[in-house]
Amino acid sequence: MFSKDTYINRRNELKKLVKSGIIILFGNNESPVNFPANGYYPFRQDSSFLYYFGQKREGLVGVIDIDNNKELLIGNDIEIEDIVWFGSVNSVKDMAEAVGVASTASMKELDSICRDAVRLHRKIHFLPPYRADIKIQIFDLLGIHPTKQKEASSLDLIKAVVKMRSVKSNEEIAELERAAIIGYNMHTTAMRLTKAGLTEKFVAGHVDGVANSLGSMVSFPTIFTQHGEIMHGNPSMNVLEDGRLVLCDCGGETIEHYCSDNTRTFPVNGKFTQRQLDIYKIVEECHDSVLNIAKPGVKYKDVHFAVCHIIFDRMKELGLAKGNTDEAVAAGAHALFLPHGLGHMMGMDVHDMEALDQINVGFDEETRPNLEQFGTNALRMGRRLEEGFVVTDEPGIYFIPDLIDNWKINKHCADFLNFDKISMYKDFGGIRIEDDILITQTGCRFIGKNIIPYKPKDIEEYMASNKE
Numbered sequence: 001m002f003s004k005d006t007y008i009n010r011r012n013e014l015k016k017l018v019k020s021g022i023i024i025l026f027g028n029n030e031s032p033v034n035f036p037a038n039g040y041y042p043f044r045q046d047s048s049f050l051y052y053f054g055q056k057r058e059g060l061v062g063v064i065d066i067d068n069n070k071e072l073l074i075g076n077d078i079e080i081e082d083i084v085w086f087g088s089v090n091s092v093k094d095m096a097e098a099v100g101v102a103s104t105a106s107m108k109e110l111d112s113i114c115r116d117a118v119r120l121h122r123k124i125h126f127l128p129p130y131r132a133d134i135k136i137q138i139f140d141l142l143g144i145h146p147t148k149q150k151e152a153s154s155l156d157l158i159k160a161v162v163k164m165r166s167v168k169s170n171e172e173i174a175e176l177e178r179a180a181i182i183g184y185n186m187h188t189t190a191m192r193l194t195k196a197g198l199t200e201k202f203v204a205g206h207v208d209g210v211a212n213s214l215g216s217m218v219s220f221p222t223i224f225t226q227h228g229e230i231m232h233g234n235p236s237m238n239v240l241e242d243g244r245l246v247l248c249d250c251g252g253e254t255i256e257h258y259c260s261d262n263t264r265t266f267p268v269n270g271k272f273t274q275r276q277l278d279i280y281k282i283v284e285e286c287h288d289s290v291l292n293i294a295k296p297g298v299k300y301k302d303v304h305f306a307v308c309h310i311i312f313d314r315m316k317e318l319g320l321a322k323g324n325t326d327e328a329v330a331a332g333a334h335a336l337f338l339p340h341g342l343g344h345m346m347g348m349d350v351h352d353m354e355a356l357d358q359i360n361v362g363f364d365e366e367t368r369p370n371l372e373q374f375g376t377n378a379l380r381m382g383r384r385l386e387e388g389f390v391v392t393d394e395p396g397i398y399f400i401p402d403l404i405d406n407w408k409i410n411k412h413c414a415d416f417l418n419f420d421k422i423s424m425y426k427d428f429g430g431i432r433i434e435d436d437i438l439i440t441q442t443g444c445r446f447i448g449k450n451i452i453p454y455k456p457k458d459i460e461e462y463m464a465s466n467k468e
């Protein structure tokens with residue numbers, strides 16, 4: 001937890017931005033696996049609740065009554081029966097005190113606070129809920145049916161939270177640097193362990209163990225697969241094979257729940273083939289080019305398209321694509337190879353603030369999303385960068401057999417693509433390289449003092465000299 005002042009200052013800033021009404025921030029409840037008392041471990045608090053109220057226990061709600069200048073931490077103290085199983089925990093009063101909140105109340109009292117606010121037609125601000133139990137809680141407290149809660153959530157509150165959480169403070173950057181160390185250890189563990197004959201799941205399980213032992217948990221379910229062309233290819237019981245590439249996209253969360261998110265693609269046997277290198281070098285060039293382009297004032301959408309241009313130019317050199325690059329990218333032809341956006345915000349959520357809706361996080365009045373064009377509609381971040389933003393830089397090139405067939409049959413972008421040549425890569429898989437960058441005053445830099453090896457030579461050297 002950060003200092004008490006951090007949370008006090010954040011709530012004061014939030015009050016200034018939202019101006020009036022009453023804000024209710026729901027913490028998460030325990031989420032059962034197969035029985036109410038068997039919760040998923042570790043418990044994960046809601047990130048916005050954490051940002052303003054700092055406490056990690058389940059069953060808490062934060063109330064900020066702007067009009068009456070009152071803050072409350074709501075929660076029930078645990079009973080002696082629970083103490084027997086879980087040990088003694090801080091009282092709600094102690095927890096409130098630690099984050100500079102003067103008042104506390106029980107869940108039952110929250111009921112009357114909400115009832116009064118509804119009766120007086122006060123503006124009640126809440127964020128869009130994403131868990132079923134919170135939706136029921138909101139239904140009980142405010143009488144809004146779960147299907148109506150997203151539209152009833154407060155855009156003023158969403159905008160204020162996004163504005164604040166988008167810019168990372170120095171103490172948050174220090175946390176992200178800690179997360180990067182966990183990520184480094186996860187990825188180098190994967191490189192050390194990977195060899196033909198092991199299952200994907202075996203290596204991935206060890207990678208997850210690194211996150212659990214150095215921090216609080218993985219920042220998202222680990223992707224570890226020889227089918228790199230499947231965007232979210234979770235580790236399977238498939239056996240790692242000599243000659244293939246494996247894609248590892250994973251990250252860890254610190255104890256304070258700040259994330260890392262990196263991707264490496266490397267040969268199972270530790271040595272790239274020329275065919276693999278031809279594609280890898282393009283992704284590497286795209287990845288590195290972002291460091292020279294991303295800076296305050298630049299739209300991340302434009303950085304994305306700069307990368308799409310590189311991919312298309314290089315694909316033309318390999319004979320897989322043809323025609324005018326500007327026209328091809330405008331038509332979306334590059335999306336056969338790169339069907340996702342270049343990156344997303346990162347912070348306490350790996351796709352930071354995704355629950356507040358990407359249109360509010362990655363876009364603004366000036367930069368609107370393109371929801372029509374395949375590939376471009378997957379952009380999570382398009383708006384102008386600002387100092388303190390943390391975004392991922394994650395270009396990739398994928399050969400998705402079904403997508404290749406689909407476009408070929410429909411002659412989609414046929415003027416720009418050599419489908420016969422592309423079809424020869426249907427067994428290739430996919431390559432992605434991903435690092436997290438902090439936007440600085442004049443440009444950007446990687447987060448993480450030790451960069452996980454990604455130059456082909458560095459990967460080969462690392463794998464050759466660190467085999468387990």
Ligand SMILES: [Mn+2]
Pocket residue numbers: 261344392394434
């Ligand atoms: Mn990512």
